[in-house]
Amino acid sequence: MRMTIQKSIRLGVFIIVGIAIFAYAIYIIGKQRNLFGNTFTVSGIFKDVSGLKVGSNVRYSGINVGTVSTIKLVNDTLVRVQATLENKVHPFIREDSRMEIGTEGVMGNKVVNITPGSSTQPVVDEGDVLGTIEAVKIDEILEQLERSSINTTRVTKNLAEITSKINQGEGIFGKLFTDTSFTNNLDEISRNTAQLTRNFSTISGNINKEEGVIGKLLSDTTLANEFDQSGHNLLESTRELKKITEKINQGGGLFGKMFTDTAFTRSLGNSAKNLEYTTRQAKTISENLANITQQMESGRGVINKLLTDSVFSDSLDGTLKNINRSAKELDQAAETLRKNWFIRTFSSKKQEQEQPEGEEAENQQENRGPENQEK
Amino acid sequence: MNNEGGNNILSDVSGLAKFTVRVVHHLLNPPFENREMIKQSYNIGYKTLPLIAITAFILGLVLTLQSRPILVDFGAEMLLPGMISVSIVREIGPVVTALICAGKIGSGIGAELGSMKVTEQIDAMEVSGTNPMKFLVATRVLATTLMLPILVFFADAISFIGSFIAVNLHSDISVQLFLTDAFAPLHFYDIIPATIKSFIFGFAIGVIGCYKGYQAGFGTEAVGRAANSAVVVASVAIFIIDMLVVELQHSMELLKF
Numbered sequence: 365m366r367m368t369i370q371k372s373i374r375l376g377v378f379i380i381v382g383i384a385i386f387a388y389a390i391y392i393i394g395k396q397r398n399l400f401g402n403t404f405t406v407s408g409i410f411k412d413v414s415g416l417k418v419g420s421n422v423r424y425s426g427i428n429v430g431t432v433s434t435i436k437l438v439n440d441t442l443v444r445v446q447a448t449l450e451n452k453v454h455p456f457i458r459e460d461s462r463m464e465i466g467t468e469g470v471m472g473n474k475v476v477n478i479t480p481g482s483s484t485q486p487v488v489d490e491g492d493v494l495g496t497i498e499a500v501k502i503d504e505i506l507e508q509l510e511r512s513s514i515n516t517t518r519v520t521k522n523l524a525e526i527t528s529k530i531n532q533g534e535g536i537f538g539k540l541f542t543d544t545s546f547t548n549n550l551d552e553i554s555r556n557t558a559q560l561t562r563n564f565s566t567i568s569g570n571i572n573k574e575e576g577v578i579g580k581l582l583s584d585t586t587l588a589n590e591f592d593q594s595g596h597n598l599l600e601s602t603r604e605l606k607k608i609t610e611k612i613n614q615g616g617g618l619f620g621k622m623f624t625d626t627a628f629t630r631s632l633g634n635s636a637k638n639l640e641y642t643t644r645q646a647k648t649i650s651e652n653l654a655n656i657t658q659q660m661e662s663g664r665g666v667i668n669k670l671l672t673d674s675v676f677s678d679s680l681d682g683t684l685k686n687i688n689r690s691a692k693e694l695d696q697a698a699e700t701l702r703k704n705w706f707i708r709t710f711s712s713k714k715q716e717q718e719q720p721e722g723e724e725a726e727n728q729q730e731n732r733g734p735e736n737q738e739k
Numbered sequence: 740m741n742n743e744g745g746n747n748i749l750s751d752v753s754g755l756a757k758f759t760v761r762v763v764h765h766l767l768n769p770p771f772e773n774r775e776m777i778k779q780s781y782n783i784g785y786k787t788l789p790l791i792a793i794t795a796f797i798l799g800l801v802l803t804l805q806s807r808p809i810l811v812d813f814g815a816e817m818l819l820p821g822m823i824s825v826s827i828v829r830e831i832g833p834v835v836t837a838l839i840c841a842g843k844i845g846s847g848i849g850a851e852l853g854s855m856k857v858t859e860q861i862d863a864m865e866v867s868g869t870n871p872m873k874f875l876v877a878t879r880v881l882a883t884t885l886m887l888p889i890l891v892f893f894a895d896a897i898s899f900i901g902s903f904i905a906v907n908l909h910s911d912i913s914v915q916l917f918l919t920d921a922f923a924p925l926h927f928y929d930i931i932p933a934t935i936k937s938f939i940f941g942f943a944i945g946v947i948g949c950y951k952g953y954q955a956g957f958g959t960e961a962v963g964r965a966a967n968s969a970v971v972v973a974s975v976a977i978f979i980i981d982m983l984v985v986e987l988q989h990s991m992e993l994l995k996f
Binding site: 371372374375378379381382383385386389390392393394396419 | 777778780781784785788828888889890892893895896918922923925926927929930934
């Protein structure tokens, strides 16, 4: 029952300290929850708050500046989040600041981040609604990850199938890797191709070096000139022949009469037939030539010889020369006949004398035609 | 009063209920025995503090050291102060303090009142015109009810010190950072229900101790029995109350208080 002053003081200190501890705890917690001190509120409207709770921290530039005070459904799709912030950050929150729902760490609590606005914008007022940035949802990321992993599985499965097929020697790659005969064929093909290209290169080289017929054709101007010349001569002789036949047809002079009878006509017809034959042969030649060039174009085996055999081209050259020469000779013969033989025999009828000579020249030409063909 | 030793649990409960009503009646109605109340507060609060301090310090230290490995496994060592603070403030502080008080104070009250009852001092007090319910019981119940929360605050604070030391055994953390981390997860719905719980624990310890002492039979062994059953019943009562208050805490948490 006796109470000393000392005991009372001890009890008083005990109680005061105990209550002080309690008060300190309450104050600290209250400070964290912004119960004391000046605050202001801002809000944002979100489609999804992804688990944000009342009391979640609000951060500005990573600093805790307040808490979420209310979360309310505005309508069926929108949620209004109101945050109570310390007054000391009021000057920094501009009207174009944005609210964003983030996470503390990877799996931590949800927090509201307020991004700094531009300094030109006015400071927010009490209760203003800030713009929001929709949060990246872990669910969506996981969903995408799942999708891509399914794809990866498919791809690897296909790869596995392909490689197993290759191992078993299926498909072209499989053959490539396993079938030795296939590889050998490929090898051969490539070797042949190499040969072919080498040949082509030789041919083009020969052409450039003016070897072979084509080379000569393309580069030897004398040959071209000869062709030109022979063509010219042929034209000349046919013109002469035409003159003769015209005269015969007119039946002028003794020989005119002589040759207008049917026997003569028949022989003339024969010679015309022969001429026709000659032209047919010439046509065949040109056709053959066309064939040759075609074959050359399609690259068949014979061409090589044709192109590279200079003997052949030489002989062709010789032939052409012969044609040229014979045409000239024909011309000369016709001239000689007219001047000498016919003048001598039928000096009065110069025009009719030419006829037998023309026949002779004709025959000469006919004989030469098949000769050319044979070559 | 009619049940010797309190063998029957049902009569025990009904007797305790009647006793509680009488205690509350005397607590609310003057005159109040202030001097006796202060004396009891001194004995109950101040004299229990060293015991509570040692227990709380060791508890904070050990709890931190024991929880640390699993948090390190999760790479969440930084959450250690917060975890310890929540478990101490919410549960371990009040319950351990209350259990120690049940052992020390409850048995003390039971033995004191039991011996007074056995030696018929209570009857003598009644004869001399002092209401023993008011003078002996109400003062003790009020003292335990008021002192226990304060002891809990001390216990919490001291176990924080123990926890701080334990955290610093393995890492280096400033007092400021420790306190920030420790208070970070704490809400009012952690502290307020725990404090309410502490008052109820104190009240229960006082009432049960007094009731058991008051119910003591005859002979010296009755005193020991009274003290013993006071501790046992008070300890069980603490756990039952704790279980009920968890619900209160939960509902406060839902209200975001």
